[in-house]
Amino acid sequence: MNIQNASPEQLRHYIRHGMLDGHTSGLAKGYVQANVVILPSAYAYDFLKFCFRNPKSCPLLDVSEVGSTSFPYFANSADIRTDVAEYRVYKDGELVETPTDITHLYNDDLVSFLIGCSFTFEHALLEAQIPIRHIEEQHNVPMYITNIPTEASGIFSGPTTVSMRPMTVAQALKATEITTRFKDVHGTPLHFGDPETIGIKNINKPDFGEAVTINTNEIPVFWGCGVTPQSVALNVKPPLMITHSPGHMFITDIRDSEMSQ
């Protein structure tokens, strides 16, 4: 079992059979990894519309047919019930279980959504010699709930969550240029500079993830974050909602380069 050079299909096979259960960061290099949101079909229309209306924080990559366990374009041979290393199961908005398999929960009424993840554009930034502080400091990216409202859709509404990467002004401009090409994985920044402008009181106390060092010659740069659709969906306390566990992403068959426009 050679994990480093394994294809997305092989990696999903390893995960499916319990041979791989950790974070997926650094695996399937060059392939898109995705956030997962699974909801009852009664919520699917408003959620799909929510993603359409909020492309920077909720860039929808693919959606299953109702009750289907695979994705027509991004992973035709996948099985969403088994191919994520760790899931989070919410009932009425409460986390009740973090299983490695959701076969016992999946049913004909569920719809699975794949949402773009910043892993894709971070590769492109690193290749352009732009440092990614949370990777250097080896922990999760800092994320903040802002005062930027999302565009509501039916029952779904709420604030935008952003991720933050510190960089120099020159790097921020270069990063904006690069992420212009990655509209399906959050696109360009939502904000840079003063955190208070977007309602962040203390940059050293992120709402999710961990704080990173911001050097004196650097500004914080904020991108829309895939936590947004999850937190907005949880707000309405659906009877059942299943997501991936942080860092345990769904590995797709689509190359990062196909996300560059």
Added chain:
Amino acid sequence: MNIQNASPEQLRHYIRHGMLDGHTSGLAKGYVQANVVILPSAYAYDFLKFCFRNPKSCPLLDVSEVGSTSFPYFANSADIRTDVAEYRVYKDGELVETPTDITHLYNDDLVSFLIGCSFTFEHALLEAQIPIRHIEEQHNVPMYITNIPTEASGIFSGPTTVSMRPMTVAQALKATEITTRFKDVHGTPLHFGDPETIGIKNINKPDFGEAVTINTNEIPVFWGCGVTPQSVALNVKPPLMITHSPGHMFITDIRDSEMSQ
């Protein structure tokens, strides 16, 4: 009443009050005009997903809330029941009426979709000195049903309809370059050259619109066409479906330049 310099809101007002009832080509210069599809909410999820999966032929611009008569982003002050100069009303897949107002038909269960229209990228092509033959010959663009399948979504499936503009190879390359920036209004061509490759038997007999002259130094260049979602939706014979009449587009508040990416 100065139509040529009227704002989108003023033009919708004129249309709403029966002061303007013709084609909208050339009006509201610089503003996005849109194809309209109105469906019962039971069809809305599969149709929204169909648009998401087929962005080149069905570039979704905006969608109303269920029962709402305006559009949150593209035309907040509009009333979709009155602001299109001529509608087409289909019942069980059959055209039954072409009214100038659908107030008597609209109800709390309907959802209105705005879909990108080639008017937007044609402006950009004309500005780049690329001739648009059907405009020169003063008739509707020729459209063809191809053998290119759409990506199915629930009950919706069927072939892609394309529009065709003849140009030289150099112009075709320039047009591809330009339309790369217009992903929300059909984007780059789906095909150029041999029509038979995409299942078109006779280029002089379009399925919709009218044939145009193709000069000996020119090739046909094919773009995804907004007729696709209408024809795919009609295939399933919904109890009620309302669209704009050809050429009688919905005028939005959004500038063409905002469609350029």
